[in-house]
Amino acid sequence: MLTFLNLIKFNAIILFIIMEYNEYNIENKKRRKKRLKKLLKRKRRDKRMNYINNLKVIKIMSQIDDKLFLKIFKDNRKGYFKSFMKLMSRLGDGYVWAFLYFSIYMFRIKYAILYFTRAIASAFICIFVFLYIKNFFSRMRPYKKHDKIPIMYPPDKHSFPSGHTMVGFALSFSMGSYGLGSAILFYTIASLIAFSRVYVGLHYPLDVICGIIFGTIIGVLTNIIFFYMIGLPIIGHI
Numbered sequence: 001m002l003t004f005l006n007l008i009k010f011n012a013i014i015l016f017i018i019m020e021y022n023e024y025n026i027e028n029k030k031r032r033k034k035r036l037k038k039l040l041k042r043k044r045r046d047k048r049m050n051y052i053n054n055l056k057v058i059k060i061m062s063q064i065d066d067k068l069f070l071k072i073f074k075d076n077r078k079g080y081f082k083s084f085m086k087l088m089s090r091l092g093d094g095y096v097w098a099f100l101y102f103s104i105y106m107f108r109i110k111y112a113i114l115y116f117t118r119a120i121a122s123a124f125i126c127i128f129v130f131l132y133i134k135n136f137f138s139r140m141r142p143y144k145k146h147d148k149i150p151i152m153y154p155p156d157k158h159s160f161p162s163g164h165t166m167v168g169f170a171l172s173f174s175m176g177s178y179g180l181g182s183a184i185l186f187y188t189i190a191s192l193i194a195f196s197r198v199y200v201g202l203h204y205p206l207d208v209i210c211g212i213i214f215g216t217i218i219g220v221l222t223n224i225i226f227f228y229m230i231g232l233p234i235i236g237h238i
Contacts, residue, residue, distance in 0.1 A: 045138055052137070065204040069142045073201045077151070086151055088196040091189060092164030097123070097171050114232055115178060122170040122222035126215060130166050133214075134158040143201040150201030162203045165194040165211030166218070173219025177235050190215075 052058055090096070097119075139160035143150040168190035176183035194212060197203040203211075226232045 048136075049138055061206060065206045066142075066146070068205045069198060070146065072198045072205070073142070073148065082151060085196040085199045088189075088192045089152060089164070089200050089202075092168055092193040092197070097167075097175075114226075114230065115175065118222060118226045118232060119171050119174040121226070122174045122219050123167050125218050125222060126166045126170045127163070129214065129218065130161055130163040130211075133161060134163070139204075139207070141202060142204050148201055152200050152202070154202045159203055160207045160210065161214055162194065162197050162207045162211035164197055165190070165203075165208050166215035168193045169212050169215030170219040170222070173216055174222055177223060177233075 134156065135158070137160050138158055141150075141154060141157065141159045142148075144157075169187075172183070172186035172190040176186040194208045197208055198205055220234075223232070223234045227234050
C-alpha cells in the first residue's frame, strides 16, 4: 500500500515537472518571439532612416537645420529670458490651454462647450498623428546629436515633428477662429511656444515649422468636420 502511494506521489511530481517545463517552454518561446519582433522592427526602422538620411535634399535640410539650431540654442544661457522661454515651453502642455479657454470663454460666450469640444478633438487628433510620425521618422533630439545639455528635458526621445507646436497651432486655429481677439491671443502664445522648443534645445527649427503646418491643417480639418456635423462655423461664431 505504501509503495503504491509512493508511486502515485512520484507520478504526480513527474507530471508537475513536465507541466512546469512545458509552461516554461511556452513562455520562453513567447519571449523569444517578442524579442525577434522588436529586433526586426528596429532593423526596418534603421533601414528606413538610413535611406531617408542619405537623400540629398534631406542632407541639405539637415545641415541648414543644424546651423540654425546652434545659432538659437546655447546651453549656458542665464537670466530672465531663459526662465521665460522655459515657462512658454511648459505652456504647450494641454492642461494650460484648457485653463486658458475655461478662464476666458467658458462662461462668456454662447455654445462655449461646443467650441471647447472641437478644440479638444483637434488636440487628440494631433497627439495621434505626431506620435505616429515621431515613431516613423525616429529623429534624434538635437541636444543629443550635438552633445549639449538642454534647458529642460523632453517626455520622449524623438524630435520630428514638435508635438507641442502641433497642438498649439491646431488649438489656436480652433479656438482663435472665434474672433480676431481670440486669434491674436492664441496665435501669439502658440508662436512663443514654438520658438521656445528650439530655444530650450528640444527641437530643430524644421520640427517646429512642420509642427505649425501639420497643426494648422488639423485645426482647419477639425473645424470643417464640426461644421458639417453640428453646424459650428469654420471661421467666426454662431
